[in-house]
Amino acid sequence: MDLEIRHLRVVCAVAETGSLTRAAASLGMTQPGLSAQVRRIERLLGGTLFERGRAGAAPTSLGVLVLTRAHAILPGIDRLLADTERAALRAASPARVRIGSVGAPLLGHLLLAVRDVAPRAEVTARCQYAPAPLLDDLAAGRLEAAVLGDHPGQKLAPRDEVILHPLVTEPVFALLPADHPLAEREEVSLTRLAEEEWAVPRPDSDRTHEYWTSVFALTDHRPRAPYEAEGRQLIEIIRAGLAVSLCQATFIEIPGVAVRPLAGNPLWYRHVLAWRRDSPLAPHGEAILRRVHDGYLNSCATGSVYARWRERHPHAARPRG
Incomplete structure (x- = not known):
């Protein structure tokens, strides 16, 4: 035996x-x-x-x-x-590609890139506010690829099963009611912004709230945040003139809100593409990155505020090909 x-x-x-x-x-x-x-x-x-x-x-x-x-x-x-x-x-069943995403401007570009390299695949997508659960799903094989994000000092923990490809680190901008006095300025001081009432995301595994708090600790003000909200609800609070907040640089202004750069660029956000090493997308990684890279640049041009900021800072927030 x-x-x-x-x-x-x-x-x-x-x-x-x-x-x-x-x-x-x-x-x-x-x-x-x-x-x-x-x-x-x-x-x-x-x-x-x-x-x-x-x-x-x-x-x-x-x-x-x-x-x-x-x-x-x-x-x-x-x-x-x-x-x-x-x-x-x-091998035994029709190809299926499951995509996850945090709130970022890259999901549509990633889906288009996947359809380019795997035109016969069944492609699905689901969104979640925090990146950590999506990274867990990637590692466990419940997703093939995802759009993730993190902040300085809070980088996503590497996983053996997952390839993390940082695409670009961009500044975080101020989000204001359109009729707010600060909206008349080209850029906004974070110290001055801290004097306003705030709408902030809830503390969770996304760690955005934690990152904002750590940066505000460097100012002389601790902002009052009576509103805890995300997504559409946060936008409605801003549009009603009740509070200010922060947003990604690629956020597109809509009626009732204004996006302005922060003076000195004190806060940053990193966009990260991720896929499983054994994913059917892995052999097409370079082609996918090129498509998403080009899509990101188009998004930058769409937002006039971010486009002007990039003209003034030509060597900052350059996407990695």
């Missing part, structure tokens, strides 16, 4: 449960059948692996050696089996 992967799982199960009876139940075997299996494994390895007693089964020195090697081998085997299962499913 040759040593097999299932034999290592049997040894690990006995050690983890501390009992042949409990191990048999966890493995779906009878206790006599498991005992006979353990004896065959011991004969194969040339020694006793467990001391049996009233207290249960405890590994011998040889058993500890076998367990140490098994714990080193089995995780790699499990990853191999999971990877091959995913590959087989992709």
Whole structure:
């Protein structure tokens, strides 16, 4: 009899449960059948692996050696089996590409790029405010690619299964009611803005609130934030003239709100594209990046405020090809 992967799982199960009876139940075997299996494994390895007693089964020195090697081998085997299962499913079923995105101007460009490189694929997308859950979904194989983002000092944690490609780091701008006195200026002082009432995103894994707070700590003012909101609700609070806030530089002005650069560019946001290493998109990474890169530049030109800022700062916020 040759040593097999299932034999290592049997040894690990006995050690983890501390009992042949409990191990048999966890493995779906009878206790006599498991005992006979353990004896065959011991004969194969040339020694006793467990001391049996009233207290249960405890590994011998040889058993500890076998367990140490098994714990080193089995995780790699499990990853191999999971990877091959995913590959087989992709080969046996129509191609499907699942895209995730935070609130950013890149999702549409990414979807178009995916359709270019995989025209027969079924493409789906879902959005979420925070990037951390999307990164978790990428690592777990629940997404193939995503648009993510982070702030200085809060970079996304790398994952072995995921390729992170930073596209551009751009300034964060002020978001004001259109009739606010500060909207008449070309740029706004963060210290002056801190004197206003604020609408802010809720504290969560996105860490935007945390980043804003850390930068405001450098000023002499701690802004009062009676409104906690995101997305459309935050915009409506601003448009009603109740508060000010911050936004991405590519945010397009709409009636009732004004976007203005912050003097000195104290806050920044980094756009990141991500995909699984085993994703069907991985071989097309360069083509996708070029398409999204060009789309981002078009978005920059669409927003007149950001376009003017880029003219004044030609070497800042340059996308990486």
